[in-house]
Amino acid sequence: MATDSWAQAVDEQEAAAESIGNLQIKEKPEENGTAAYVTDSTSAAAKTEGDNNADDDDKEDKAAQSLLNKMIRNNLVSNTNQVEVLQRDPNSPLYSVKSFEELRLKPQLLHGVYGMGFNRPSKIQETALPMMLAEPPQNLIAQSQSGTGKTAAFVLAMLSHVDPNNKYPQCLCVSPTYELALQTGKVIEQMGKHYPEVKLVYAIRGNKLQRGMKLQEQIVIGTPGTMLDWCSKFKFIDPKKIKVFVLDEADVMIATQGHQDQSIRIQRMLPKNCQMLLFSATFEESVWNFAQRIVPDPNIIKLKREEETLDTIKQYYVLCNSKEEKFQALCNIYGAITIAQAMIFCHTRKTAGWLAGELSREGHQVALLSGEMQVEQRAAVIERFRDGKEKVLVTTNVCARGIDVEQVSVVINFDLPVDKDGNPDNETYLHRIGRTGRFGKRGLAINMVDSKMSMQILNRIQEHFNKKIEKLDTDDLDEIEKKMY
Numbered sequence: 087m088a089t090d091s092w093a094q095a096v097d098e099q100e101a102a103a104e105s106i107g108n109l110q111i112k113e114k115p116e117e118n119g120t121a122a123y124v125t126d127s128t129s130a131a132a133k134t135e136g137d138n139n140a141d142d143d144d145k146e147d148k149a150a151q152s153l154l155n156k157m158i159r160n161n162l163v164s165n166t167n168q169v170e171v172l173q174r175d176p177n178s179p180l181y182s183v184k185s186f187e188e189l190r191l192k193p194q195l196l197h198g199v200y201g202m203g204f205n206r207p208s209k210i211q212e213t214a215l216p217m218m219l220a221e222p223p224q225n226l227i228a229q230s231q232s233g234t235g236k237t238a239a240f241v242l243a244m245l246s247h248v249d250p251n252n253k254y255p256q257c258l259c260v261s262p263t264y265e266l267a268l269q270t271g272k273v274i275e276q277m278g279k280h281y282p283e284v285k286l287v288y289a290i291r292g293n294k295l296q297r298g299m300k301l302q303e304q305i306v307i308g309t310p311g312t313m314l315d316w317c318s319k320f321k322f323i324d325p326k327k328i329k330v331f332v333l334d335e336a337d338v339m340i341a342t343q344g345h346q347d348q349s350i351r352i353q354r355m356l357p358k359n360c361q362m363l364l365f366s367a368t369f370e371e372s373v374w375n376f377a378q379r380i381v382p383d384p385n386i387i388k389l390k391r392e393e394e395t396l397d398t399i400k401q402y403y404v405l406c407n408s409k410e411e412k413f414q415a416l417c418n419i420y421g422a423i424t425i426a427q428a429m430i431f432c433h434t435r436k437t438a439g440w441l442a443g444e445l446s447r448e449g450h451q452v453a454l455l456s457g458e459m460q461v462e463q464r465a466a467v468i469e470r471f472r473d474g475k476e477k478v479l480v481t482t483n484v485c486a487r488g489i490d491v492e493q494v495s496v497v498i499n500f501d502l503p504v505d506k507d508g509n510p511d512n513e514t515y516l517h518r519i520g521r522t523g524r525f526g527k528r529g530l531a532i533n534m535v536d537s538k539m540s541m542q543i544l545n546r547i548q549e550h551f552n553k554k555i556e557k558l559d560t561d562d563l564d565e566i567e568k569k570m571y
């Protein structure tokens with residue numbers, strides 16, 4: 087539906103952003119598929135930006151990205167790779183289970199697991215669960231991408247290990263942020279639904295307890311700073327009674343200043359025989375170094391990401407001189423071929439806002455996703471797009487990762503992906519348009535080139551992947567059609 091409210095809202099946004107320092111722009115999807123802006127002058131400052139700079143606010147915010155992933159995901163990310171297991175004691179047998187029954191869970195927990203709709207353990211759970219539930223307890227470092235079942239696995243381990251008759255904390259779980267802690271808490275509540283004797287408390291800032299009190303809940307989940315305070319300064323928790331210590335999202339944790347140190351200080355207060363479990367979506371060296379300090383004598387489980395490939399993708403580029411020309415080229419493409427749903431990537435929030443406005447004016451149903459939106463709002467936009475309520479999703483870099491919208495067969499790089507030094511960001515390029523073998527549906531990628539520099543970037547991307555990116559003449563409608571089909 088064409089509407090001018092978009093353009094007007096964008097203008098207002100930009101005018102306001104230029105004049106007011108402390109302004110955050112929130113965006114809320116409306117019923118009619120366009121968006122309305124709500125301004126909130128009490129929130130943190132949103133920076134104004136030039137069209138040539140990538141969004142400052144769009145810097146990768148790992149915690150927000152991780153939260154977004156959790157919010158938009160409603161089932162397992164399947165993975166056909168084999169898990170790699172490194173056992174502390176290579177001579178001990180390696181168990182893996184194909185069913186939850188084999189784990190001899192408490193009936194209340196089995197009930198909880200099935201109640202969540204899980205039929206069988208996920209790939210990582212097949213190996214991780216027997217290790218975590220073994221007697222004596224074993225330490226574990228596990229790495230696999232988001233959505234492969236790590237949270238569900240350690241929640242099940244915590245619930246299995248607590249003794250509900252003991253009214254004191256027995257499991258501690260630290261998460262990088264308040265919101266992530268709440269998400270994990272929800273899983274504990276769902277899985278423990280039929281086990282009401284086990285109680286949970288959140289060690290998060292703002293949850294103020296009376297001095298001198300002792301917690302009765304068996305599971306404490308929270309952020310490292312508050313958890314540390316509760317163990318040492320306030321002594322609400324007796325760390326010597328802890329049986330299981332979980333450190334979730336280690337890669338996100340180390341990105342936050344102070345968290346590493348606080349987590350290590352908590353860990354040092356725990357008894358030697360406490361089971362230490364650490365989870366991470368990625369495993370770069372810094373994560374690994376941290377993991378080794380948190381988890382002594384670990385078993386290690388890794389599940390490689392499924393590789394994305396460009397093999398089933400047709401890649402084109404279009405030569406233009408300005409963003410207006412790029413927009414015109416886009417309109418020509420839309421005029422020539424039927425595009426069910428497309429994602430369009432822009433370098434800056436400003437361009438994304440402008441383009442969304444222009445497309446909307448042309449009659450497209452557009453959704454806009456950009457870094458300054460709150461995570462809940464981003465999740466809502468993605469869900470609407472997934473449900474087909476909007477046909478075009480315009481987004482900035484920050485939203486490129488993590489969102490899997492399988493039905494999208496057309497990806498348009500309105501701006502080519504570059505890193506902060508202006509070099510081609512091959513990884514992001516692959517991630518935006520690549521497909522895993524499983525979803526090997528054919529796809530179409532169109533790259534807009536508007537300067538010598540962007541042509542060079544395109545050439546470097548082409549060389550990197552050793553896959554030809556063909557030129558497309560968008561003034562020739564016949565050519566577009568011929569090439570696409």
Ligand SMILES: Nc1ncnc2c1ncn2[C@@H]1O[C@H](COP(=O)(O)OP(=O)(O)OP(=O)(O)O)[C@@H](O)[C@H]1O
Nearest residue numbers: 160161162204206207208232233234235236237238
């Ligand atoms: N065995 C299973 N069978 C079916 N669904 C599952 C199973 N285990 C987990 N899930 C579901 O899959 C989704 C991802 O699981 P989970 O959150 O545990 O993954 P994760 O690896 O911890 O991801 P993240 O790091 O994003 O939290 C959730 O919706 C969860 O309910």
